[in-house]
Amino acid sequence: AKKLVTWSNHVRTARSSGFVVRKSPVHLGDLWWLGLYPKLVPWLNYLPAAWTSGWLPLSKIFHLWHVGHEPFEQLGSDNIMLSSPNGNMLWSSDPETINQIANQAKHFRKPVEYFSFFDTYGPNMQTSLGDDWKAQRKMVAPAIGSHSNAAMWQSSLRQAERLTALMTAEGPVISHMKDHMSEISLHCIAQCFFNKDLEYETIKDFPSRALPEGRFGFVEAMFTTIDKLGIIDSIPKSLRDTLIASTRPESAIRNGKVLDRETLTGNVFFFLLSGHGTAGNTLGFLMFLLAIRQDVQADLQAHLDAELGGKPLDTWSVTGEFMRLYNGYTGAVLKEAMRVYNVVEFIPRRCTAEASVTDLDGNRFTIPRDTLCLLNFTAAFRHPSIWPAGPTANNPATGKYHPMLDFDPNRWNSFADKITKPSEVGLRTYFPFGLGGRACLGKSLGSIMIVGVLAYIFTHFSIELVPSHAVKEEAARTGADEKWVKERTREQALRMLVDEVECNLLIELRKELPVRLVPRKV
C-alpha cells in the first residue's frame, strides 16, 4: 500500500511537468528488471496491449536501437514521462530538449552511480562529479588536445597498413573483421598516447571468441589487453608531465584535488576503454556497411582516389588530406554511419533542481527534481522530421526499416545546404559524441582515427561479402546461379546487421560476418 501511495505521488509530480505521462511498473534503476526482462518480455506480450504499450517499448533497454524513434511515434510525443513506483523517468528524442538538459549542468548531473563498474582500476572521469571530475578533465584534456592530431593520423595509417598486411597474409577472406577493428583502435590509442607499438598477436586468440554465450566478452578482452600494456610505466613523457604537474602542491591547491595513483590508473583505463570500444565498433559497422552497400563503397573509393590518388602514404597530412577527406564524402560516410549505427544509444542525466526546458516546437515544460532523464540519441537521429527515411529504407525481404538501407551519405550535402551555419547541425540535432560539459574528449581524435583507417583500407582494397557454406551448398543443390548466391548472401548480411546487433553499454555486432578484402589496382 505504501508503494502505491508513493507511486501515485510520483504520477502527480509527473503530470505537473506538462509532458505526456505514462505509468510504468518498472524503473530503469530496478536491477531485477534489467536482469529479467529478456525472459519476461515473451510473457508480457500475452497481456493486453493497453497494459504494456505505454511503458514496455522504452523499458526494453537493450533493444532501443532496434526500435529507434518508433515508441515515441506510438505514444504521440517526442518527450515521454514514465512514472514508476521507484521514481519518474523522462525519455527524450527531441534534440532541442536533449540539448537543454545536457547543457544545464546546474540542474542536471550525470548519475555516476550507474557506472561504478568503470571503477575497476580506480576512480575516473566517467564515475566522478563536481570538483573531482573537473580536476580530472583538466588534467586529461591537454594530453589529448589538437597537438595529438598528427600523431593519431599517422598511427591510424600505419596501423591500417600493418593490420591489412597481417589480415590478408593467409588469404583474402577475413573471418573476424569486427574483432580486428576493435583491436586496431586500441592499437592506435596505445601508439598515439602511450607510445606502445603492440603486436597484433591477440587477433589469433581474441578472448571474446572463446567466451560462453552471455558473457561480457568486450570487457574481458579489454582486461586482458590492459594487463599486457603495463599502463603506468608506458605513459609517454608529455602525458606524464601534464599529470604530474597537476599533482604538485600549488596545482593541488588550485584544483582543490591531488591526482593519486589510483585515479591516474582509473583514467588511463577508462581512456583506453572508452576510446577503443566506441571507435572500434563504429569501424566494425562501417566495414560491414561498405561490404553490403557496394554503391557507397564505389563512391567512397572515387572520392579517396580524387583526393589521394598517386600521393605517397607518407605525404598524407592531418591538416591537408585528413581535413579534405573529413569535409568531403569520406566525412559524410562517417557521419551517416554514426547516425544510423550510433554506438552510444542514450545518455542519462539526473535532475537535481527543478528545471525548465522547451521542445523543438517551442512548448515549455518543467522537469521535476529527481527525474531520471534518458536522452535517446538513437531515436533523435532517426527523428522523422529531421532525418526522414529515404525511399529505399525498407528491406524488401521483411518490409521493415533497415538502417543500412537508409544509409545515405548524400543527405549531408542537402542538409548542410538548408542551414545558415553548417556547424549548427552538429550542435543541435546531431551529437554522437555527446553534448554539454561532459561531451566526448576524444571527438577529434576518434574521427581522425576512423577516417585514417578508412582512407588506407579503401584506397588499397575493396570489401565484399563472403557466401556462407549453407548458401553455397543450397546453390549447388538447386543449380542456382552466382547472382542468386550474391543476393542471398546480401539478404543474410542485412538480417544479421539488425538481428545480431546487441545493445549493452554500446551497440555492437554479436556475431562475426566473414568478408573478403580484394586488393585494388593502385
Ligand code: HEM
Ligand atoms: C566513435 C568514437 C566515439 C564516440 C561515438 C564517443 C562517444 C562519447 C559520448 C557520447 C560521450 C559522453 C557520455 C556522457 O555524456 O555521458 C563520451 C565521453 C567520453 N569519451 Fe568518447 N566517444 C568516441 C571516441 C572516444 C575516444 C577515441 C576517446 C579517447 C581517446 C574518448 C574519450 C572519452 C572520454 C574521456 C569521455 C568522458 C568525458 C567526461 O565525462 O568528461 N572517446 N564519448
